[in-house]
Amino acid sequence: MTEKTAVLELRNVNKSFGPIDVLHDISLKVNAGEVLCLLGDNGAGKSTLIKTLAGVHKPTSGEMFMDGEKVSFERPKDAADRGIATVHQFGGTFPLMTIGRSFFVGVEPTKRIGPFRIFDRKTANETAVKAVQEFGITRIDDGDRLIGGLSGGERQSLAIARAVHFGARVLILDEPTAALGVKQASHVLRIVLEAKKRGLAVIFITHQVTHAMAVGDHFAVLIRGALAANFMRGEKSREEITDLMAGGEALADLDTEIESHMETHEGHPPPPAH
Amino acid sequence: MSLGAIAIRPETASVVGLVVVYIFFAAFGGAAFIGAPGWSSWLNIAAEVGIIALPVGLLMISGEFDISVGSIVPAASMTAAIISGHYDWPAYVGILGGLGVGALVGYVNGFLVTRTAIPSLIVTIGTMFVVMGLTLGLAVLIKGSTSVSYVPDPITKSLLGHFINGMFNVSIIWWIAFAVAFYYFLHISPMGNWVFAIGGDRETARNAGIPTRQLTVGLYILSGLAAAFVGIAQLMTYQSAQVAGGQAFIFNSIMCVVIGGVLLTGGAGSVIGIVLGTMTFAVVNQGIFFSGLDSNIGSIIIGALLLAAVLSNDGFRALALRYATKKK
Numbered sequence: 001m002t003e004k005t006a007v008l009e010l011r012n013v014n015k016s017f018g019p020i021d022v023l024h025d026i027s028l029k030v031n032a033g034e035v036l037c038l039l040g041d042n043g044a045g046k047s048t049l050i051k052t053l054a055g056v057h058k059p060t061s062g063e064m065f066m067d068g069e070k071v072s073f074e075r076p077k078d079a080a081d082r083g084i085a086t087v088h089q090f091g092g093t094f095p096l097m098t099i100g101r102s103f104f105v106g107v108e109p110t111k112r113i114g115p116f117r118i119f120d121r122k123t124a125n126e127t128a129v130k131a132v133q134e135f136g137i138t139r140i141d142d143g144d145r146l147i148g149g150l151s152g153g154e155r156q157s158l159a160i161a162r163a164v165h166f167g168a169r170v171l172i173l174d175e176p177t178a179a180l181g182v183k184q185a186s187h188v189l190r191i192v193l194e195a196k197k198r199g200l201a202v203i204f205i206t207h208q209v210t211h212a213m214a215v216g217d218h219f220a221v222l223i224r225g226a227l228a229a230n231f232m233r234g235e236k237s238r239e240e241i242t243d244l245m246a247g248g249e250a251l252a253d254l255d256t257e258i259e260s261h262m263e264t265h266e267g268h269p270p271p272p273a274h
Numbered sequence: 275m276s277l278g279a280i281a282i283r284p285e286t287a288s289v290v291g292l293v294v295v296y297i298f299f300a301a302f303g304g305a306a307f308i309g310a311p312g313w314s315s316w317l318n319i320a321a322e323v324g325i326i327a328l329p330v331g332l333l334m335i336s337g338e339f340d341i342s343v344g345s346i347v348p349a350a351s352m353t354a355a356i357i358s359g360h361y362d363w364p365a366y367v368g369i370l371g372g373l374g375v376g377a378l379v380g381y382v383n384g385f386l387v388t389r390t391a392i393p394s395l396i397v398t399i400g401t402m403f404v405v406m407g408l409t410l411g412l413a414v415l416i417k418g419s420t421s422v423s424y425v426p427d428p429i430t431k432s433l434l435g436h437f438i439n440g441m442f443n444v445s446i447i448w449w450i451a452f453a454v455a456f457y458y459f460l461h462i463s464p465m466g467n468w469v470f471a472i473g474g475d476r477e478t479a480r481n482a483g484i485p486t487r488q489l490t491v492g493l494y495i496l497s498g499l500a501a502a503f504v505g506i507a508q509l510m511t512y513q514s515a516q517v518a519g520g521q522a523f524i525f526n527s528i529m530c531v532v533i534g535g536v537l538l539t540g541g542a543g544s545v546i547g548i549v550l551g552t553m554t555f556a557v558v559n560q561g562i563f564f565s566g567l568d569s570n571i572g573s574i575i576i577g578a579l580l581l582a583a584v585l586s587n588d589g590f591r592a593l594a595l596r597y598a599t600k601k602k
Binding site for chain 2: 077080086088096097101102106107108109110118119
């Protein structure tokens with residue numbers, strides 16, 4: 001691995017809420033044009049980690065660096081100003097707003113007519129549609145459509161396109177594929193690769209190992225708030241990763257079994273064993 | 275805009291509702307209701323409640339309630355009457371005092387809603403009772419009475435309490451002006467987008483850099499000012515301020531807003547819808563007197579309208595979302 005300066009780096013970060021230690025001694029790096037997959041079961045501390053990255057929480061101890069420079073975020077806005085963008089599971093969170101309007105929430109384009117500032121709907125719609133189409137989602141062609149009318153994958157894509165449009169350098173994707181079907185998920189994964197190609201550092205949170213393996217360059221597994229493993233693409237097999245996530249239990253077999261069952265049974269899981 | 279796009283707009287339901295209700299009462303109310311007496315009677319009512327419904331609607335779009343308007347109306351009215359009637363200060367001092375009371379209560383509402391975790395419904399019920407008690411207590415303390423009279427000068431009277439042609443209250447014009455200003459704010463100015471965003475998801479809106487607290491406080495101040503304005507206009511019209519009264523504005527303003535298609539949980543609505551909802555409400559409210567029907571039927575109709583409006587809003591919204599999905 002070449003010794004370039006990481007876009008975002010954590011050194012020995014700890015986070016506790018009162019007496020409860022949630023993150024324990026986390027050191028991580030993510031480079032430009034690289035996808036870091038953050039894996040972990042529910043409750044492993046993934047959410048707390050990304051909230052710390054996004055400036056929602058302040059680390060109890062430890063340091064964060066961007067481009068080798070020490071940073072400290074007091075609020076989410078600070079992180080956003082440095083180019084850290086978070087896209088949540090459901091992407092567009094304003095289901096009843098139009099694509100153009102929600103794309104520009106907080107940074108509305110305006111034009112002037114006399115003393116009045118006017119929301120420039122045409123520019124907003126055109127820019128939003130163009131931005132998302134550049135990511136290959138050509139089905140979105142009308143900025144007046146409501147966010148709620150988009151599919152889950154389209155919403156994710158729109159949210160990612162929005163982050164990139166507004167100059168994000170680090171893209172944090174919080175379980176973007178968790179609620180999606182297979183086809184929708186592959187859309188989103190393709191967009192993750194597109195973002196990576198554009199030189200963004202992507203932090204991809206998931207507990208679906210398949211999705212992580214499809215796009216990841218670098219993997220980190222969180223267990224009970226600590227980094228259980230930190231390895232590069234190709235260093236571990238799918239089964240090993242799944243086992244790691246489950247804390248060493250042989251879940252990998254079950255996982256593959258269920259998945260093969262679902263593939264042959266139109267997406268239905270096997271009935272529970274009695 | 276295509277026919278389909280018009281059909282799925284929530285305002286369409288409001289227009290249909292208004293037309294149906296109007297035809298119903300026109301059939302029962304006869305010539306008087308269709309003519310100037312009918313129009314002036316429901317427009318006067320619509321203007322009063324409409325001026326309050328506009329900011330209450332905006333608050334609801336942003337996900338908050340304001341119950342306190344019901345006590346701001348008499349409080350502002352009483353303040354202006356005491357300043358200008360009892361102490362004989364010029365009318366504009368009384369008006370500023372009344373508006374000041376409205377703005378102050380609005381600020382307190384906004385402050386409590388944004389700084390505590392108490393739901394706005396509870397906060398504003400609380401402030402409503404506090405303001406109601408203060409109004410009564412201070413009126414009795416200062417004036418020794420629960421009503422204060424005041425005869426405004428001709429200019430003030432013509433601006434705020436005049437009946438055009440002896441029938442149409444000048445507040446109808448104020449209402450139109452308020453509606454235009456609110457339309458600009460919500461649908462044309464970039465800030466309107468923030469109101470929708472806050473109602474959709476406050477947390478995300480804040481992370482997107484929207485000053486959510488200031489905006490919420492601002493909306494509450496607007497609502498307080500509008501309620502105070504109505505209280506002052508009532509004083510100038512009827513030349514007397516009462517400590518009671520104004521309670522009707524609480525439910526009436528919310529009903530106008532909901533009949534007008536604003537989503538109770540926030541995130542959707544329009545100024546045109548609120549205006550249409552207000553007109554519908556006023557037509558029923560006044561039409562009942564012209565129709566000769568039992569006035570209890572009016573309450574039944576308003577209740578049914580409210581339920582129908584909520585149901586149809588949900589229907590239209592689902593339709594709008596589905597329409598967008600299908601469209602290639």
